[in-house]
Amino acid sequence: MRRMTSSILVAILLSMIVLVPVQSSAHTASAFTVLVEDDGFSQSSPEIFHNDSIIWYNVDNGSNITHRLVYDHDGDGLYNGTFDWDSGELHAYCETDENNTKIDANCTDMFFVLFDVNWTEGDYGYQDLRSDGTVANGTIRLFKDMDSHNASTAPTVGSSFGVTQEDETPSDSTAAEDEPLAPETILLYIAMGTGGAAALLLLLLIVRSSPEEKTLEEE
Numbered sequence: 117m118r119r120m121t122s123s124i125l126v127a128i129l130l131s132m133i134v135l136v137p138v139q140s141s142a143h144t145a146s147a148f149t150v151l152v153e154d155d156g157f158s159q160s161s162p163e164i165f166h167n168d169s170i171i172w173y174n175v176d177n178g179s180n181i182t183h184r185l186v187y188d189h190d191g192d193g194l195y196n197g198t199f200d201w202d203s204g205e206l207h208a209y210c211e212t213d214e215n216n217t218k219i220d221a222n223c224t225d226m227f228f229v230l231f232d233v234n235w236t237e238g239d240y241g242y243q244d245l246r247s248d249g250t251v252a253n254g255t256i257r258l259f260k261d262m263d264s265h266n267a268s269t270a271p272t273v274g275s276s277f278g279v280t281q282e283d284e285t286p287s288d289s290t291a292a293e294d295e296p297l298a299p300e301t302i303l304l305y306i307a308m309g310t311g312g313a314a315a316l317l318l319l320l321l322i323v324r325s326s327p328e329e330k331t332l333e334e335e
Contacts, residue, residue, distance in 0.1 A: 145167040145168055145169070146164075146168050146169075147168070147169045147170075147171055148162050148164060148168060148169070148170050148171070149170075149171050149172075149173060150162060150170055150171070150172050150173075150254075151172075151173055151175050152172050152173065152174045152175065152176060152183045152185070152206060152244060153175060153176055154176040154178060154179045155252075156244075156252045156254075157244070157252065157254050160254055160255065161254070161255045161256070161257055162256055162257070163257040163259065164231060164256065164257070164258055164259070165258070165259050165260070165261060166231065166232065166233050166235070166237075166258070166259075166260060166261065167230070167231070167232055167233065168231055169228060169229060169230040169231065170228070170229050170231070170256060171226060171227070171228050172185055172203065172206070172226060172227045172228075173225060173226045174206040174207060174208055174225045174226070175208065176208055177208035177209060179248070181246050181247040181248045182205040182206060182207055182246070182247045183203075183205075183206045183244050183245075183246055183247075184202070184203055184204065184205055184206065184244070184245040184246075184247075185201070185202075185203040185206070185227055185242060185243070185244055185245075186200070186201065186202050186203070186242060186243055186245060187200060187201045187202075187240065187241075187242040187243075188200055201229055201242075203224075203227035204222075204224065204227075205247070206224060206225055206226070206227060207223055207224065207225050208225060209225060210223035210224065210225060211223070231256075231258055235258060236258075237258050237259055237260045238257075238258060239255055239256070239257055239258075240255060240256040240257075240258060241253065241254075241255050242254050242255075242256070
């Protein structure tokens with residue numbers, strides 16, 4: 117009888133263990149390299165998430181031309197808008213002196229763009245304007261988070277690509293889902309589990325010290 121009572125109490129105790137939800141780790145921002153080559157890009161449609169960045173390197177050192185990467189957000193053809201980008205002329209290499217200092221301070225062979233939360237998810241179509249008059253096209257696919265990518269909810273080709281409006285705010289339900297558990301809530305869960313365990317241990321001691329239990333032991 118004593119073994120049966122103890123087994124029941126242990127089973128109840130295990131059933132009251134509180135499982136504290138663990139928040140999934142946030143996406144770590146990464147930098148992705150795209151090589152600008154003589155026949156296009158090493159990645160024509162890289163897929164990234166918010167706060168990732170793209171770094172383009174001009175490795176076209178055989179055609180003796182320069183490359184210029186442009187994105188025209190406002191569509192005016194000037195590449196000088198607030199959310200446009202223009203890499204300027206990218207060279208295959210920059211001459212340096214004996215101190216490894218660039219002879220031409222304006223010479224560069226790389227270009228960098230950070231896609232922070234101000235950019236809406238979607239497809240970014242940009243161009244490489246080459247000094248020989250030819251144009252190469254590229255696309256960057258931006259996802260809001262890793263869940264949206266894994267759930268195959270990728271933005272469709274041709275969807276809006278730009279910056280979010282300032283008055284756009286997430287709904288309360290979305291904010292609640294994304295908000296991690298507060299430390300106070302986690303401590304409350306732990307306290308609930310500890311308190312339940314203490315109560316069951318006290319009940320076990322009372323049962324074991326009861327006259328009925330002692331009589332069963334003597335038998």
